Amino acid sequence: MSKETSQCPLSLPVYHCLSAANANLENHTELSNGASAAIWQREVTDLTRYQHPGHHTLSCYLDGGYDIRRLYQQRTISGGGPGRICLMPGDHESDWDVNGPIRFMHLYFSEEHLKALAGRIQDKGSDILQLQDLTFIDDPWISTLCQRLIMPLNWQDRADQLALSSASDMLMAHLLKHYCSDYHTLPDVPGGLSPYTQRQVLDYIEHHLDQALTLLQLAEVAHLSEYHFARMFKRSVGMAPHQYVTQRRLNLASRLLLNPELTLAEIALRCGFSSQSHFSNRFKAFYGVTPAGYRKAH
Numbered sequence: 001m002s003k004e005t006s007q008c009p010l011s012l013p014v015y016h017c018l019s020a021a022n023a024n025l026e027n028h029t030e031l032s033n034g035a036s037a038a039i040w041q042r043e044v045t046d047l048t049r050y051q052h053p054g055h056h057t058l059s060c061y062l063d064g065g066y067d068i069r070r071l072y073q074q075r076t077i078s079g080g081g082p083g084r085i086c087l088m089p090g091d092h093e094s095d096w097d098v099n100g101p102i103r104f105m106h107l108y109f110s111e112e113h114l115k116a117l118a119g120r121i122q123d124k125g126s127d128i129l130q131l132q133d134l135t136f137i138d139d140p141w142i143s144t145l146c147q148r149l150i151m152p153l154n155w156q157d158r159a160d161q162l163a164l165s166s167a168s169d170m171l172m173a174h175l176l177k178h179y180c181s182d183y184h185t186l187p188d189v190p191g192g193l194s195p196y197t198q199r200q201v202l203d204y205i206e207h208h209l210d211q212a213l214t215l216l217q218l219a220e221v222a223h224l225s226e227y228h229f230a231r232m233f234k235r236s237v238g239m240a241p242h243q244y245v246t247q248r249r250l251n252l253a254s255r256l257l258l259n260p261e262l263t264l265a266e267i268a269l270r271c272g273f274s275s276q277s278h279f280s281n282r283f284k285a286f287y288g289v290t291p292a293g294y295r296k297a298h
Helices: 013-020 111-122 140-150 158-179 195-206 215-222 226-237 241-256 264-270 276-287 291-297
Strands: 024-030 036-042 046-051 056-064 069-071 084-088 093-098 102-109 134-138
Touching (some): 013 024, 013 046, 056 140, 158 215, 158 241, 158 276, 195 215
Antiparallel strands (some): 056 084
């Protein structure tokens, strides 16, 4: 299994187009599966033109966007707003009249990344893939995944990189299935992991909770593609890999908190969190009490 090369959002053509239009880059991250993501805010009324950026862009509107129009020679398209989705293929060309405030999330991925994912899903190469050019569509599945799973994550913390990469793979697989021509329906996975493979993967996770685990690493332990591994793991364990890893990190933290000689910062690092604040937020969300409160109660 090859690992695709990540591209920083700051080096992509769409980034330069938005920067030239005075858009504000609120957040960005490079993902372990080769894709990258960014959150943008715009307040200034301006025209923006995308001309064959060479990479695919999935856009999910988070706030505002009601007064944006896509311009054509003979007509215009409106209908933006929170939850609306735009899909711009790499050979895409478009003009946009931006009016009023807007906040949106972008997922950037190349044709190479898309074909690699299609190959991992189908266990064979996919040479011809054509993403649709979509403007202001309503796809509740994409909107919900972006706003309820991806947005609450800490994009800069290594503990959330597994969840981010998994979510981006889910988004691209959804695009393949629903908005890509010359692509067959995703095959179903007949069963879960074998008992031996499951034990190997769970043991690997337990011994690497202090590290930034990726879906690729876990899939390689199971000798499966990332896509098939994620589906088979969920069937066997009852939750997605990133959910299981987060749960094990927090369970480890609860045990380490019983040792008064360890500081909260040390515990955060031992459990794979890059910052004490992120660790505290996750711990409270899971246990209903802060780490300090948990330590005092026990």
